[in-house]
Amino acid sequence: MLKFGKDGWSAVISDEFTFANVRQVATAVAGYLIDRKLLDKPLIVGYDARFLSEKFAETAMKTLAETGISFLLTDRDVPLPVLAWAVGDRGAAGAFVVSAGGLPHQYSGIKFIPGHGQSALEYQSGLNLPGRGQAAKSKLERFDPRERYLKYAEASLDIDAINKAKPKIVVDPMFGSGRGYLDLLLQRAGCQVEEIHNWRDVLFGGLAPDPKEANLQELKAKVLGNKAQFGFALSGDGASFAVIDGQGKYSPGHESPDAILACAKIVEKTAAVL
Template sequence: MQNWEKMFEKWNMFTALDDSLKINLNKLKNDRSALEDAFYQELSFGTAGMRGILGAGTNRMNIYTIRKAVNGLADYLLTNYNDAKNRGIVIAYDSRYMSKEFAIESAKVLGYYGIHTYVFESLRPTPLLSFAVRHLNTVAGIMITASHNPPEYNGFKVYNEHGAQIVPAEAKLIVESIQQTKDELTVPILEQSQVEEQEKLTWLNDEVDQAYLERLYEITQLSLEDKQSEKDIQIVFTPLHGTALDLVTKGLKQLQFSKIAVVEEQAQPDPEFSTVESPNPEEHQAFSKAINLGKQTNADILLGTDPDADRLGVAVKNSEGEYQVLSGNQLGVLLFDYIVKHIDKSKSVKPRMIKTVVTTELGRAIAEANQVESIDTLTGFKYIGEKINHYDTTGETFLFGFEESYGYLISDFVRDKDAVQAAMMATEMAYYWKQQGKTLFDALDVLYEKYGYYLEGMTSLTLKGQEGSQQMEEILTSIREKPFAEIGGMKVIAIEDYSSSVRTLTLEDKQETIILPKENMIKYLLEDDGWVCFRPSGTEPKIKYYYGVRGTNAEDSEQRLLGLKESLEQRVNRIID
């Protein structure tokens, strides 16, 4: 009998198995392939938590895999924090199936260990959870969400005492504690009534929301007069069936942005995300209803947040008068340019802008022109949060952080990407440019004329299963062992291998050390500010390759970018065919 069959038998023979999971398990019995997939491994706990398909099995999200993860987290906290029980943990959850149930299950495990929990009575955005950790001074936070994954998924994210996602060193210790829990079916818990009777569970209403909104009001760059006056700008907003409706609309209205048309079909939480193919503002189809409403209202800006409200997409009219979704890079540089233009530089000691290594280099150009140091991190906003935590002790000033995948942070009272902050600032920025007779696309042209026409792209290749994992490894091995000399007609000037932390300057035959954590990722730096980066996804069976160029105009950049894309696809296809 294989190991997965033994695990299935253990679950099948467990008499106290949750009734809904019993039904699910019975349905799987006649599908050996599905059964194997449900039990062949334990759901992996990555650098921030775990994410998976809902259902019965060790490789699924369910109350038992949640209990095991929380049991390990409790052990880690009690071992490393003397005040863990009293400071406690705050838990929030989004609109997905089983989200509130998983939050309560987490509180039941923590209650067994005497750790106080604060749980929101209703769904909340991820950035509010990050804020709540700091506001309540808890020792950690848990967010139940699968972000913009399909409806059959849910997830479990852990935040440290700074309100940032845990980083690899913390995750390693938590995983070690989780692995000490041998049987997920018998993790000790208290019943919800017991946790409440022992006053180890506090239900949160809107007190944290109000504190967040007060901080949100402070980050505006508007003048006092503008703060108090009604704004002539028409907004369309869709929360894509998620958590952002209340905070985004209140945040805008407290600055007198009151002309807000909400996409009503997408305003209510819906775990099926029934009106979109994917609840992801990166996918332009998610804006179809917002665009229709925008045409009806002649909107100046369309805002769309993902279900847990940590990512923001924006659409505005292009030169043809049609609504077009800005890329994550485009919105990021516009926000940064607006912020750096309006800050009081005398109050910004050692100002810093943080971006990831696969985010546009236009951000760096804007930073340098404004005497702001640009910092690169690995992909993942947890690394941006880690940098901000470090600045608490160094006296450096965080100005802005962003990544190409629609994640932005304006103010560090949150330590994760925050679509509520970004929605407010994007609207304020659109209002600023409208007063000058320009759209955000016009504002982009201003940046391109000043700094060069930067353009970026990304190709995502899905390679599922064991064979797919082998193919991903073959791709990475090939481009390491047989490196490009040129890509798309542009010479390679440096190769950065993040798995070995070595930067090779190809034209000088010289090597340098990369001062970043190790990761299975390779980046090529090209002449004329071009670049290419290969990395496997941390949450999906995909390998992604990113690429960027700087041309003299739109046509030049588009041709350069197409040359990179075609060269990369030809190389990858030769490897895996």
């Protein structure tokens, strides 16, 4: 029996995480949407940078399409906090996300982000998806949430203070979905930014995409070598972070619903004293 908790479901690819089990979880989500009469709202479908993530997402979407719901499918892998923000921004029923956070590369997972005011998904096995006949025709729209998200994030920052300080920052998305987000946000704010590990690698360079200190030795070396004020590492799904300061000291990131904006807020706070 699959276990779908508050943090979603994850398993080893081709062992328990199979296309058949993805369809089973998608059926449970479909039942959730039907029970709560949410089919009039679009459902966001996103995925991370792991092996076959987009294919698993497409498989889930085919099952969910039997409800007749419309979809907003991301045009590339997208950080989890951005997808959560997009649910509210687009007035969506929720977001179905293929993602396994900072787990090793052989894992994949599924998270369901409910819309505002909804209760979290309670997974039930053996659900039968009600047939809706040929009247159920889903619509698909591909979308890129990055620009709208970055404008939202910029509006939450004191851009003038950051731009005046022009701090040096190194960003490490750990080959994950955060690439092209935090670095661009900080560049627009006036920071001098270098991004490392900024391409998709389904093996994550041989390390788990988890921003633990042992996994950030290259980031630490870059911060010290560049005489940067900060180095920021994002987990594979961009949902958690860690900080390397200008002296090379490691600090795990605090709990935050938006790790990307939390990193930028640290820069904003420090900019006033640089």
